[in-house]
Amino acid sequence: MALxxxxxxxxxxxxxxxxxxxxxxxxxxxxxxCKLLYEIRDDIPVMLIDEAKPIKD
Amino acid sequence: xxxxxxxxxxxxWFKTPLGSHVDRLEKELTxxxxxxxxxxxxxxxxxxxxxxxxELARMGLDCTGLDPGPTMVxxxxxxxRAEGLDLRLVRARAEALPFVSQGFDIVLSxxxxxxxxxxxxxxxxMVRVCRPGGRxxxxxxxxWSLWALKRRILSWFRESVFTQCRFxxxxxxxxxxxxxxxxxxxxxxxxxxPSLIPRFDRWERRLQALARPFGAYLVVRRxx
Numbered sequence: 001m002a003l004x005x006x007x008x009x010x011x012x013x014x015x016x017x018x019x020x021x022x023x024x025x026x027x028x029x030x031x032x033x034c035k036l037l038y039e040i041r042d043d044i045p046v047m048l049i050d051e052a053k054p055i056k057d
Numbered sequence: 058x059x060x061x062x063x064x065x066x067x068x069x070w071f072k073t074p075l076g077s078h079v080d081r082l083e084k085e086l087t088x089x090x091x092x093x094x095x096x097x098x099x100x101x102x103x104x105x106x107x108x109x110x111x112e113l114a115r116m117g118l119d120c121t122g123l124d125p126g127p128t129m130v131x132x133x134x135x136x137x138r139a140e141g142l143d144l145r146l147v148r149a150r151a152e153a154l155p156f157v158s159q160g161f162d163i164v165l166s167x168x169x170x171x172x173x174x175x176x177x178x179x180x181x182x183m184v185r186v187c188r189p190g191g192r193x194x195x196x197x198x199x200x201w202s203l204w205a206l207k208r209r210i211l212s213w214f215r216e217s218v219f220t221q222c223r224f225x226x227x228x229x230x231x232x233x234x235x236x237x238x239x240x241x242x243x244x245x246x247x248x249x250x251p252s253l254i255p256r257f258d259r260w261e262r263r264l265q266a267l268a269r270p271f272g273a274y275l276v277v278r279r280x281x
């Protein structure tokens with residue numbers, strides 16, 4: 001089960017509150033401004049700043 | 058995380074005679090102040106096992122909930138699926154809500170505020186994600202009650218969910234949340250035997266009016 005569009009529409013980066021988008025694999029949400037990846041585990045987005053992974057350019 | 062280990066025990070308590078009495082009175086007061094309407098978008102901050110959020114989903118609201126730990130959220134998800142209800146669940150912290158501003162009609166938080174590390178920041182986040190004209194309702198365990206005293210004393214002797222939390226009184230909640238209205242419920246003491254519960258049920262409404270600062274469960278409502 002993928003994330004619903006309704007949920008994607010209201011989600012924001014917990015750090016900068018800016019826009020996030022699904023990554024290519026569909027298993028994470030990316031904030032371009034903070035360069036962070038928030039993983040989706042067991043269909044649940046893990047929107048915890050401590051657990052976000054830095055993205056390399 | 059401690060919360061994850063006690064999740065099932067936590068749900069079990071609400072099925073005892075006193076637990077179900079307390080749960081019913083707390084829900085009555087919360088929903089009186091919340092005034093939920095079908096179709097409204099609600100966010101439940103610290104949803105736990107989704108006790109309140111499932112109730113709101115049954116009423117036809119559009120429900121989103123968050124909790125930081127994995128176990129509470131997965132139990133919440135399993136309960137929703139078992140009932141065929143649709144909850145949107147996210148792991149997040151109250152102090153850093155992962156939502157766009159003004160996206161919800163109602164922001165609710167029940168018996169979770171006690172565990173927030175930065176309550177003032179949590180309030181400002183809850184206000185941020187609530188639309189103008191919306192409402193923010195926060196229910197806490199009242200510091201000025203025998204239940205809080207009992208929990209505090211027990212937590213000295215054994216590990217409980219309340220070991221690492223802080224309780225709030227109405228003046229403290231007023232300072233933090235600037236509420237438009239408030240109330241308390243649950244006047245039966247924590248050692249009430251099942252046989253006396255009907256008597257406390259009869260006195261409850263009168264005590265809610267006469268001894269308002271001292272009910273075991275305190276709810277504040279802030280209008281955005």
